[in-house]
Structures are given as structure tokens and as C-alpha cells.
Amino acid sequence: MKKIKIISTLLLLCCSLLALAQPNQTRAKLVITGTVIEKTSKIPLEYATITLKNTKNPKQIFGGITDNKGTFSVDAAAGEFDIIVEFISFKPTEIKAKQITASTNLGTISLEEDATQLNEVVVRAEKTTVEIKLDKKVYNVGNDLMVKGGTVSDVLDNIPSVSVDIEGNVSLRGNENVRILIDGRPSNAINITEALRLIPADAIDKVEVITNPSARYDAEGGGGLLNIILKKGKNQGVNGTFIGAVGDPKNNSLSGTLNYKEKEFNLFTTQGYSNRNNPGNALTNSRYLNSDNTTRNYMNETRENERLNESYNGNFGFDWFLSKSFTWTNIINYRRSLGDNTDNVFQNYYDANNVYDYTRNRINYEDSKSKNVEYSTNFTKNFKKEGHKLTIDGSFSSNSDRNLAYITDQATNTSVIGLDETSNIQKQSRNLFQLDYIYPIGKGSQFEFGYKGDFSKNTTDYSVINDGIPAPEFTNILEYKEKVNALYANYGFKVNKFSFLFGTRWEDSDIDINQLVTEDYNNKKYANFFPSVFFTYEIGEQTSASISYSRRIQRPRGRQLNPFNNLSSNVNIFQGNPDLDPAFTDAIDLGYIKRWNKLTFNTSLYGNKTTDVFQFVRRPNGDLQNGIPVIISSPINLATEYRVGFEFTLNYSPYKWWKLNSNFNFFYNETDGDYTYIDINNNPVYQNFDFKATSWFTRLTSKITLPYKIDWQTNATYNGPQNQAQGKSLGVFSMNLAFSKDILKDKGTVSFNISDVFNSRKRIYETYLPGQVDSYGEMQWRVRQINFSFTYRFNVQKNEKERKPRNGQQDDGGDFPG
Structure with missing residues (x-):
């Protein structure tokens, strides 16, 4: 305090x-x-x-x-x-x-x-990489040298307030309860983490960061939402951009956008192919304890990963201007991925005196394949009155993932070679319908309402064969069905320098979680209101302050629910919990923004209260593998979490050739909860998970124009240490570098970037369970990456339809009327 x-x-x-x-x-x-x-x-x-x-x-x-x-x-x-x-x-x-x-x-x-201008003029004016607005931040991807040849995960990891850990989990201001949208719609991917690593960064136009969304948006995501907006050409005539990249470790990619626009229609497509290797590594050094906390034995585990992936991502669409006020848009997206992952695990065993005993080697060969098809359609009607608008959206998708793994197990103290085979086949379908209507009421006020229906079904067929014999304790079919119907209404108005926005959202959830093999059926129904209130005061022409409140929800999904998962390690096993309940968050945010000619300053003080929050707990399941207890990691609803913090973002351009952007976030986290489980001797074991922790995160981005018009960009990031219920994570520093140069009369750009210059980007953690285990671990999902890329543009400016605001001004945007 x-x-x-x-x-x-x-x-x-x-x-x-x-x-x-x-x-x-x-x-x-x-x-x-x-x-x-x-x-x-x-x-x-x-x-x-x-x-x-x-x-x-x-x-x-x-x-x-x-x-x-x-x-x-x-x-x-x-x-x-x-x-x-x-x-x-x-x-x-x-x-x-x-x-x-x-x-x-x-x-x-x-x-x-004026289509003729496109062939004659290349405009060097450039919008800032990060636009700071009162209710959100907008990150313009095209101006960031760091993400050339990268993926959406790389994009998100360069955005103020956003962090992506080495396992690909996205957090916003330190909170992993984040809703991720693509073009305003929920991602249809089965595994959103993997999907973000497959979509090329070059397909992204910009990303909106909304820390406290209004009732207009889905209530999902207690920590806020990220809206990833894909590129779509707008210029008259034929124009496009092509990008090729190579890297080490292998990172070969080719992508392009093509657009053809006439008076009555606009055709556009984005195509991308990549062939990547993402090698990683991990280690866990464990000291296993007796009930009196004396040492029983040791086991040191190391991992080496080779993740080969070949993927294609493409879309094709058109805008049909049926009239001056009526547009019909249709888009087809197709994504395919083939993966080959080798996970080589060495376990060195030692006795209580730390004297070497023997070594066990587990090698996990994974073969994965995924395919996703989506069709989306949109009708937009603009009425005569300015701001009077009706939009109707539909989205229909089908997704399939297949993962086959062969795990060999051999130890130096025996000639027996074990073989496990696992199969994980997932299929998902999703249908989404949405209607939004905005009606201006007089000057400076408007009313809006809408409906959204989100209907999805996911089936996971998981099975294990152990030394040729099916293992029923690891085999099941999990069927997840989710039907969410939502209605919302917002009313906003402006009085002098005050702006107000009042809204509410009602969501009715009907969820089935069925384990078909074990015939365990579970239905959860709940209907909830999610109010939101926003107040803004214009202190001056360049200064504004705001306060906002919203209620949010987090529904458990996918891996969190599935009790059957991979066996790459036979002593550290993740297990989902199909009985998880949703978590609810009340969020309040106080914001302040101030602008000068060369400087924009934005800060906010925020607080969240989340009930039934998810917490991963570790416990022994009573089994032993070669004398080592098997530790299960599983999520539970662990009472209440309180989170308070503040952050600030600075955009500063001291000179025309130098731009600085910095972001700092500090938060205090307090969890209040208890957990009890039954041990192998049928005795209850009580654990108190009450804990208090502080952590912080900071990022500094510098972009300098060197002589000969060479751009140099540096990103430095530090994630501070953080205590957790059963241990703590340690602080980690990392840095990225990038250089670029325009050639061919500014129609082409060559770029060079290094991701994780010091090869230091890891998750480092310590775990302590009294009477069970004391361990230290490191995990690096991807080692240092070096990339070269070449971009070629024809009939399109370097920064399409973008111009730097005069006097350093940027509009506040968002939901506020006026």
C-alpha cells in the first residue's frame, strides 16, 4: 500500500x-x-x-x-x-x-x-505508430519495422499496454482476461494462441486497444479487448503491396495485398504463405520433499523444441456500392497450417544427497494439421441524416485441428522402451449474427441499439495408447456447445464540455459441456446484465479527463475445460476442469489526456474486482513415475481477485527525425481464496491461496531517421517480477532492433530486424508446495530471430490514406457524442 x-x-x-x-x-x-x-x-x-x-x-x-x-x-x-x-x-x-x-x-x-495521382506521387507523410485517444489506443502496424516478416503475436507484443508471454498468452495491463476480435468479430480459431502465430503481420492494418469497453461490445473479457483490423484496399484503380521475408532460424514468407476499385465495386484480396521453424527450450529443476520438508530426491528436466510450420492464409472479398448510401460487403477467408513439432525431454534423477542416479529420455513427435474456412457478409445503410446508420453482419465458419503425437520413453537404468500414442482431433463450427443501429437525436446526442447471436460447437476427441494398450483414463470426447444471445442499448449526449454515455447489455448464455465417453453431461444457463457508464470533461482544447465503469464476463473455454491433455511430460501434467464457472468483473477507469505540439501524454488509474476468478493450482494426484510424484496443474474458481493499477503512455517527437513512445504500467493484485482436495490417503488437504502482489511492466520505442533516410527502431521491454499463489515469476528484460531503407523511388523498402537481441525473453518462475516440491523453471518459446524483408508497392502510397495531424493533434475518437 x-x-x-x-x-x-x-x-x-x-x-x-x-x-x-x-x-x-x-x-x-x-x-x-x-x-x-x-x-x-x-x-x-x-x-x-x-x-x-x-x-x-x-x-x-x-x-x-x-x-x-x-x-x-x-x-x-x-x-x-x-x-x-x-x-x-x-x-x-x-x-x-x-x-x-x-x-x-x-x-x-x-x-x-484522383487515380492519376497514384502513378505520379509518393507521399512521405507518416502517421504515428501509436495514436493515443481518450478511450483507446490505435496501433498502426504498417509503420512498425519490428514486425516485418513476423506474425500477429509479434504485432501484439509491440503494442502499449499489451504483453505476450513466451507461451503466446496475451495480457492487457497485466490481465490475461482479454477478448480478441478480428475485424470486430470474435476469432473463429479453436486455439487462438496458435492462430495468432499463423496470421502474418503484413495482413494487419491496425490494432485497437480498448481497456474499458462500452455496452456496444461483447461483455467477454474482464481485462478489456483488442480489435485486430485486417488490410483492405481503398484507392481507385489497381494497386497493391507485396512483401517477401527470410530469417534465421528459418522464417521464409511471402505475402501480398491486391485491390481494384471502380465506382460501383471494390475487389480486394490478401494472400500469405510462410515456412517457419520456431526452436525453443525449457528447464525445470525440482527438489521433492517429504512431509516435514526434508529432501526426498531431485529431478532436473530439460526440453528442446523444434517447431516446424508451413501455413497459408488468404482472403478474397468485394464491396458492392448498390447506391450512394448502401454497401454490401462479402469476404471469404481460408487458413491452412501443417506442423511438425519435436519435443525432446531429458530427466536426470538424483538421490536425497544429490548424487546422480539415472537419466530418462522422452521424445514427443507431434504432427499437426489445421484448416479454417469463414464466410462473412455485411450490409451498411447510411441514411440522409449525418450519423444515421444501420449495419447487419453475418459470419459462418468451420475449423478443424488434428494433432497426432508419438512419445518414446527410455531410461539408462532399464532396457525397456515405452511408447505412448496420443490423438487430439478438434472440430468447431461457429455462426454469428449481428445488427447495429445508430440514430442521432438533435445536436451532440445519439441513441444506438443492437442484437448479437453467437452460436458455436466444438468437439474434442482425445485418446491415448500406452505401449499398444488403450488408456481409458486419458481417453474421452468432449463436446462444447455455446449459445449466447445479446441485446444492447447506448445513449450518449454532450452538454457544453461534458459528454455522457449510458449503456446496458443483456446476454443470455446456454452452455453444454458433455463428456461423451464417460457420459458426464453438464449444462450451464445464466442471463446477466452488463451496464456501462462513461463521463468525459474537456478541460481545454488539448486536455480531457474521463471516468468510466463497465461490468464484464469471462467464460471458460477449450483447454481450460478439457480434462484430457498431452503427455509430453509424464510427471508434470496439465488437466482442464469441465466444471469451471464464468468469472465476473466490475471495472472502473479514470483517464486523463494532454497534448502539446510535440508531446501527447495519456494516463489512467484503474481498478477491477473479479469474482470466481480462475486460478491454476498444482497438486500431486497420488501416482508415482519411477518414484517421482505426478503433479497435476488444473484451473479452479478461486474466490475473488482485486486489481488496482495505473499506467501512462507518452508520444514524443523532439525532432522530425526522432520519435519516442513509452508505456509504463504498475498494478497491485490481491487474491482471496481457499482450496481443499483429497489426497491419496483420503485425507483432506487445505491450502490457503490468499496472497498480495505487485508487478510492473514498461516498454520504450525509439524511431530515428539516420542519414541517407535509413530508419532505425529500437524496442526495449521489461516485465517486472510478480508473486503468485504457489510461487513467483522473475523479472525479464528483452530488446528488439530494426533498420529499413526506401529504394526504387520509394516504391520499395528493405528491412532488417532482430527479435530478442540478447536471447533473454523467457518465462522464469519458482514454485514451492510445502511437503511436496520446490522447483525452479525457465521456458523460452522462441530463440533469437533475425529477419530480412523486401516490400514493393505499386499505385499506392507508402502510408495509404494517412497523413500526420498538424500541431500534433489527434482526435479522441470512441463512443462519445459531439
């Missing part, structure tokens, strides 16, 4: 200094407003520029940019002005000799694309 007081005091002091540092500005007497849209599709144009030039005094110039709704507001003085509205690859519109004597609304200004 003392740490929290100190940090809170520093935060308040920092905010005070920033407020005092705001320069005095002379306010103009008049305000010029309006909206800029694309002529054909009526889509608002963000970052269009508006310039006012005084016809009598050419040195008197005023200007501004449009926000994410296409609206602008420019302070000006009285006089006669030529007004120019411009956007990259669009024909500019000019209003000649406009007399300005009072605040004026220019209405809606339509810009028409």
Missing part, C-alpha cells in the same frame, strides 16, 4: 506539472466547422486537411484536420479567405474568396478520388 501511495503522489505531481506547462494560446474569435466525406461511398475522411488563406494578407493562414467522423473545427479571424480541402490521392476542393464575418458551418464537403 505504501508503494501505491508513493506512485499515486508522483502521478498527481506529474499531471500538475503538465497542466502548468501548457502554453498560453490566443483564442481566435471565429470557428469554421464542417464535414469531409468520400464522394462515392459517403465514408468520412479522417485526417483530411483544411487550409484558410487570407486573400488580402497571404501570410495569414489558418488550418486544421478532420477527426474520425470526418468533422473539423478551425479557429480563424474575420476576413476574406480561400478555403482548400485536401486529402491524399483525392482531388482538392477550393472555396474561393469566402467572406468570414462570423462563426460558419461549411456543411458537407465531398472529395473525389
